[in-house]
Amino acid sequence: MLEIDLSSPVPVYDQIKAGLKGLVSKGQLRPGDEAPSIRGLAASLKVNPNTVARAYRELSIEGFLNSQRGGVSLIADQAVQVAAGGLGDARAAFADAARRARRSGLSWDDIQRTVATLLVEEP
Amino acid sequence: MLEIDLSSPVPVYDQIKAGLKGLVSKGQLRPGDEAPSIRGLAASLKVNPNTVARAYRELSIEGFLNSQRGGVSLIADQAVQVAAGGLGDARAAFADAARRARRSGLSWDDIQRTVATLLVEEP
Amino acid sequence: MLEIDLSSPVPVYDQIKAGLKGLVSKGQLRPGDEAPSIRGLAASLKVNPNTVARAYRELSIEGFLNSQRGGVSLIADQAVQVAAGGLGDARAAFADAARRARRSGLSWDDIQRTVATLLVEEP
Amino acid sequence: MLEIDLSSPVPVYDQIKAGLKGLVSKGQLRPGDEAPSIRGLAASLKVNPNTVARAYRELSIEGFLNSQRGGVSLIADQAVQVAAGGLGDARAAFADAARRARRSGLSWDDIQRTVATLLVEEP
DNA sequence: GTGGTCTAGACCACC
């Protein structure tokens, strides 16, 4: 359901948060749907439950999830708006990486070419 | 001379290493030139000298810098080749960020648009 | 510096958050001051460092603390305002306990008497 | 009949226990009376029946309730004494909240004022 | 079974 890159400098819990927001942005998850259980997601991502729990806790604080004790976690009604805000973050993070790539000597052509390559690999 | 993003999850010393390699890739720094002094660079980046020292130490191990007693570090003769190798890293890191942006719900169009925007801002 | 009640149903990290806000409200800690170190506070409270870390992390998100990697945590400039907001929470939590005591059959007289007693013990 | 605060850190079943003891302390429920049915109370409190069942089970152990096969629970003869003992708990919990409010920076005046306000709202 | 809290202890990045 989600993909995590353990070797990335981006914290796993941030990747999980971004991933869930992405699923909502893309419509694969809708307000009112059940979010994956903390334990189940942790198992499928091969990650410690505490790490997923931290992501869920922060998402609850942000109003993206409604977590109930003893119950399932539901995608909040406002999740779409929250996720839309998250898109700005993703965009900024991406732009930042692009800028850093430039500083490393990659030309804009290189960058565009890389994007194009990815587009072919994962359409 | 270099730009550092303290709020990025990418370690500062890695950003410094990438930045110096970039300067060589782009020809703004050539083998035989003096690298900026650790203290001076640390001051201009508003970063702890130890952090710059770590970057320089690792660059020396990689054969990118020749650090001499007395404090002056010179860009090594093989620096261009080392920097060229670093380009692969930069490209990979960038591709990774693009992939993550996709997972967050950004469309390829969004990404291309962001690249285009950056291109206008920092040609 | 702070007092924690491990037998209370209120989570320890919340007590720590409230305690720090209280120190600022009472002027014993001011914006710009160094907050106690996570490890040091954990040791003095005989609590796990992770528990204190969680409190500090949330306080940073709330804008009450400025935490820097490798450095000390500073009381933020806006801490007084944030702490003032926290007073409302404390008041609400207290009022809630008073209400619950009433439901348990305590009369208002009992409650006032208890407050008066505490006032004598800890002026 | 009872009031429950789901957002309180105090366990719901403890609130239910305290609430029933309170009804007896205040004389609204007397030894020999039928306690509300588990299902009915759960429905009116919008709480899981298991939660109410747990409260009743513990109250039976404490000798406050006589639960009989067939489902009817009766207020025990010794309930008044048990409830009186519970007052001490309520008092202690309340005193604890007051102490914590103090640590959060509330002055005794604030606290007394809050008590006075509550007295006006719920005489 | 679920989420929430806490402990114990590890490694990392940084000062």
Place this chain on the structure above:
DNA sequence: GTGGTCTAGACCACA
């Protein structure tokens, strides 16, 4: 030394 992240595993409250 500091804060930040993560793991492993415990107990609790609840459905």
